[in-house]
Amino acid sequence: MATSASTLRWLAACGSVVLAAAVRAEPLQSVLAPAGPQAAHLKDLWDVMLLVCTGVFVAVLVAVGIALWRAPRADSSQRASLPQELGPQRGARRSVLSAVVASTLLLLFLIVASVFTDRALARLSLHDALHIEVTANQWWWEARYDDAQASRMFNTANELHIPTGRPVVLTLRSNDVIHSFWVPALHGKKDLIPGRTSTLRLQADQAGTYRGQCAEFCGYQHTTMALLVMAEPPAQYEAWADHQRATAALSQEPQAARGRHIFMTTTCVMCHSIQGTDASARRGPDLTHVAQRQTLAAGALPNTPENLERWIRNPQHIKPGANMPPSDLPTDDLKALVAYLGSLQ
């Protein structure tokens, strides 16, 4: 099946120049720019489907077109012909029958194609797979990297790093409502349903950053619940992972020290955790290495000090309905806090 799919791929491409072109132009979160085997299987299937369906569509329209073009015109006052006058209409019967048979065969072909793709998806080997438990919250992603040795596990949020060429098994769970994990470049969706555990196996072959976002309506900020998957060469990934396991170096810069103090003695410590400190609350993203992340608040903002300050001052202006309250800290305290968080490399 996969082979026939690949042979058909170029056909599909020309069979739908407009569509394909329009779509290929957009890599960021596109279904048609696979970066791993799973997504590639889906892309193959898409090509086959697109080819067949375009064919059928065109055929039907042509038939209608011809019918309209060759059928004589009349007006309402003209007497309608009756069955007995029309006779048996063998031609029509033959063409209708053959059309029905043809479409049935095509459908069967598509069913087979679909089932084979399913099998292909299930075939991803799990040899030395990386295990990550992803927990969805309103409205952010929590990730725990598992390890046989407990002390080598670590938490992060909203940005996953994975090694290229190595299968990844995601254990998916939800803390509140139903969410759906979706990184189009790597695989299709999988729902995270409270009270249930599901798994998703994927793999990235090219290094790169792939965006995904929650795909099941989950409330006010369903819109702003993105996650980034950074696929890196294994060595680079291991370096990153080791850095994650370590706690962030404590900045000696006085501003940061003051910020740390403010973090520990105000609302922050009620929800967030920073390894190496007493802050171990689990209601918001883990901030141990927050300064390393590309975005704030699950893709709401690029991670810059200015944005961070805006965000802490009033998250509700940026992500209305999010569970983080506005802050009434004096501006200088706020700046210190931002300096501290900025120091968490």
Add this chain to the structure above:
Amino acid sequence: MNAGSEAVRRNSVPPTAADAQALEATWRDPPGAMGWLSAVNHKAIGKRFILTAFGFFVAGGFLALLMRLQLARPENKLIGPDLYNQLFTMHGTTMMFLFAVPVMQAVSVYLVPLMIGSRSVAFPRMNAFAYWIYLFGGLMLYVAFVLNIGPDAGWFSYVPLAGPEYSPGKRVDFWAQLVTFTELSGLLEAVILIVTVFKLRAPGMTLNRIPLFVWGMLVTAFMVIFAMPSVMLASTALIMDRLVGTHFYNPGEGGDAVLWQHLFWFFGHPEVYFIFIPGLGFMSSIIPTFSRRPIYGYTAMVLALIATGFLAFGLWVHHMFATNLPEMGKSFFTAASMLIAIPSAVQIFCWIATLWTGKLVFKTPLLFVLAFFVILVLGGLTGVMLASVPLDLQVHDTYFVVAHLHYVLIGGAVFPLFGAIYYWYPKITGRLMSERLGRWNFWLFFIGFNGAFFPMHLLGLQGMPRRVYTYPGDMGWSTMNAIASVGALMIGVSVLIFIVNVVRSRRSGELAGSDPWGGGTLEWSTASPPSACNFEAIPVVHGAYPVWEPRREPTHVAGLAVNSREVLTTTVLDAEPDTRMPFPTPTIWPLVSALATTGLFVGSVFTPWAVVWVALPVAAAMTAWFWPKRQDTNASVALERAP
């Protein structure tokens, strides 16, 4: 005047003017506001039904325009998430529960008796009651919306998001109660239609002579009866979870969130076909008329309709492929979802054959019907894609699906519906609609529609999820969204033109006469607009297109009472005359009962005790409704002796 109708008039045994007047007086609804409120005549109710449904259609469309306005450009601050969630929930709920299904039933409430040669629908009072319930339910929802109690958990209201913990307040309760309203109304209408079609057909209208539209409505009615209880059950359980703390959907106490999805989609998917099948019915009524020939492959068409009706119950799970279900099951539902394309294909090919071998009359109704081939076929094909588990995993819950469902529902139901309105408007009002405006309406709608929804396919493939109130500028979705918004605006304009056309033609449209299009089915054999009793004399049917058929004896039924409401019931299969049946007269009680029931439903949003206390007025009203009147009884007894 065209041949067919001449034939009928020439051959009819003209009932005396006296008889005609007597019949008119007997079947007319009483005058005045009170009479208006007690109306039971199926044409009066049907017209109100259609108007109300279109009212909700316009409202829902307006909400959609607001959404497109918000999405027209990235990071738009016009509408916040709270309102936006209410908007798309209201839009979906309105279109699915308050427009699409009811409008089809509305049209058939008006047309079916005319098409099968009967003087009324079965259970006319229940018919009125069903209408009032539907109206009050819709009003309740919109009053709630205006008061910021608009449901905001999506028209599918997935738990736990729609559950008590994550949807505080009464928003979702109003949604759930609206479902109760509309489903009650829908179920009653389904019963009415089934009985009407089975027992009230004109003599001689055997099963294989029933107009295809009526067949479609019959299949739909049966599907309604099997599918709707499922969602009523689900929504009642939801209300109980929220109001009295039951645990149907609470995994913590042995409930299950996925149970909701199964119950909902077991209704939700067939519902697509309640909307689509009547659309097919319209196609099969309009195409023959404008091809000047009977439909090609009548039997195949009927079988296809029935097959669709059965298969439609076998594919609800394809809405749930992303939940972790066993692979085997998924493959089965993939197959079922794809195979349902076959009956539709059969019908499409038969229509093409009909056009191919016919003589075409290009009027607005035909245009709308031809649009079906472009739009529905595309939607159907994307549907085939969605039916495939792996592919669905990528495009599920993206704008690809939004595009797909609008192609199917608008292409498969709304375009034919507009065609149907243009087609039967003269029958309802006695005047034709303006062809010029009609063409403007059509082309704007057609172009606007594709402009609005085709780009959504691409958006979906580019990874834009559904139900997002905004999107970042750097995602590359901006252009397509802008185009979509413009298209939506065009649709709005075309609908506006349609309304203008309807209103103006009602006063100044060209007079239609009984049969402006030379249609072949019975409704064209009576006056436009039809008299209160539909037919002065009940016709006897000899073919699938009686108006086109040459004259055959006997032509009419004699012996039905003229000064009391009496209808002829016939046998289910061969439509042999069966009995003469006295029919109920207009009364205010259906309205009162509907008001009481509304009180009960709305009350139970706030306290479970409403179910107990308001049940009393409901019971009272119902009792009054069914209280036998002596003179009616005497009259019918008298008739039994001497008709």
Add this chain to the structure above:
Amino acid sequence: MSSRCLRLWPAFAAAALLCLPACEREKRQFDSPSPPPTPASAPMMRATPLQPGNAQLGASSVPTAHMPSTDYRYENNAFAVSQGKRLYRWYNCSSCHAPGGGGDWGPALSDDQWVYGSSPANIFASIAEGRPAGMPSFAAHISEDQTWQLVAYVRSLSGQLPKDVAPGRSDTMSGREPEAGRDRERPKPMEKSDGNKR
């Protein structure tokens, strides 16, 4: 079409009836309405050394908290009460006073005994200032607005709120009927703390 208007009357009537409670109950107030406290407002007196978070830093170093600059406003807002319910779990109130409010480390909140008073102001003070016999002082750890949300929810635990405002059951194991299903407890007159009920 006069008759058409005629049949809209029930709707208007319904609207009029629903309007008052509805608008308040359904408002989703995301943004904190409380202005940053002015130096003018009185500094908070903590009633206990016990504080959440990093206690070693000691009471002295805690940013000075201030008395509430706003009033209790959530008696009729279902959304705010549900937020309060969320925070009750998030900030571990549920561990000390039990998920259903029946009490554990801390006293029961669902009954008719209120050692430090049942009024919203009393409850706000208990949360912000803390209480000597073990209730930590959460001032500066919980924003003023969230504290008010908690106050509203705490009152719902003993059925003090309207039934259509109090939360329904949650999606977890349940200890007793949902807050919305509880009958109103009549708070007993404040008793002397006998050291048993704190």
Add this chain to the structure above:
Amino acid sequence: MAADADDGEWPMAPKNHASTRFSALTQIDRSNVANLRLAFTFDTGLRRGQEAAPIVAEGTMFIASPFPNTLFALDLTRPGAPLKWKFEPNPKLAAQGVACCDVVTRGAAYSQGRVFINTLGGQTVAVDAKTGTELWRQQLGDSSKGETITMAPLVVKDKVLVGNAGSELGVRGWLTALDTASGRVIWRAHSTGPDAEVLIGPNFKPFYQQDVGKDLGVTTWPPEAWKIGGGTAWGWISYDPALDLIYYGTANPAPWNAEQRQGDNKWTAGIFARNPDSGEARWFYQYAPNDRHDYNGTNENVLLDLQIEGRQRSVIVHPDRNGYVYVLDRATGEVVSADPFVKVTTTLGIDRLTGRPRMNPQVDPRNGEVVREVCPASPGGKDWQPSAWSPRTQLLYMPHQNLCQDMTAYTASYISGTPFLGSEVRMYAGPGGHRGVFGAWDPVKRRMAWAIPERFPVWSGALATAGDVVFYGTMEGWFKAVDARSGQLLWQFKTSSGIVGQPISYRGPDGKQYVAVLSGVGGWAGAVVSKDLDVRDRTAAKGFASAMADLPQYTGKGGSLYVFALP
């Protein structure tokens, strides 16, 4: 080793270092116990759970009481035993807020003219037995982080051994040895963290392989989790002079929700054997690796020499929360036998090779999922309430529970000074419908000799005497004497409140044998009464309320001493 001639005193809560709670006095026996009469009573004036054992020495009775931990001394030499003096340590008020299961204390300890008590506020205080004046006080725990001390101190040689409590607040557990004379801290052994802090050195020789390795107290935890990992030592300590080892159990790991702390979570929910002088660990055995059900290892360790499979063995008999009676080798920590004494669903038995319990995945609580029929419930088959051993009958008299529970887990936030649980619980009676049992266990035959079902958990300690009478109290308030051999009820007396204290027996200055017990319901089980909890909420008191909803109908608060003697 316990049955030597009795001095008639009761110097420490467990009576002796072997923790047998056996009095060799024989005046009161099966034949005459029926005439037991009330000798005198004393009201502490405090109305919280009275879990303490009165201490008797130098003709004086010392009563350690719950918060505010007042120490009363009664003069037994004078009629009616009037108050000699009382000492008020004035612990921190705020400490009450971080005491997980009522503000109890489990008794004082007497040694060489000094009485030692622990305060809820985390202090150990030495008081002059004669005058009641304070000799020294040592602040050991920080109550603002949730640290409290509820255990009864134990004096071994010249050291007072004290352990902290507060695993439910993410306190890091430790056991500390103080110099009896000065109160100076001699050593402190943590239950989690690097070997240096756990005092694990070259002489650490655990019996099972999984306990061998470097810094297991760190590597068997997610990063940093060991710092808030619980494993407190709030239970009982025993001492074997022959091997010169102390034995004590470590409490449950924190939080309750095991998904937040993958790994075995060393050295929690197990038993340590340590050298009393240096604190150095000799061996360790873990009852509940990665404990999921709050199965503390803190229950008493009764040191016995038993004839097992034909050989004389020096063993520890330990009825654990997880529902098994363990018989461990005192020298090596080997599991000699482990047999369930209540219905157990959480484990499928103990693996003889590794000593690990085989967990039953069906009842592993997972985030957002509810597991039912978790037996025994979190208080365990048996909680802190100590059993007694009679060398005459060779039976272990175990007061215990018969409870199961439903439980669910959620991700807990650690906010220091507030609870760190991540679990919700609903308890109910186990098979049979009775919630408590007083049973006699035969550690050699490995079965219950006899058992008395009780309506409520038997939350009081047990007392065995050479008169072959066994005493215990019920939460309704009945103080009962039963036949040590048959369990037949011989005598009972209804006290003013439920009994959760530890009965003792002593020879008064007048030469008569007395039996004393504190009455005053409370503790985790009794909190519904002592803390006026709302029993309509089945999750109150960490789910215990749901099993004790009817307790308020049977007893009220109390806090009185009852002393009985023959007429």
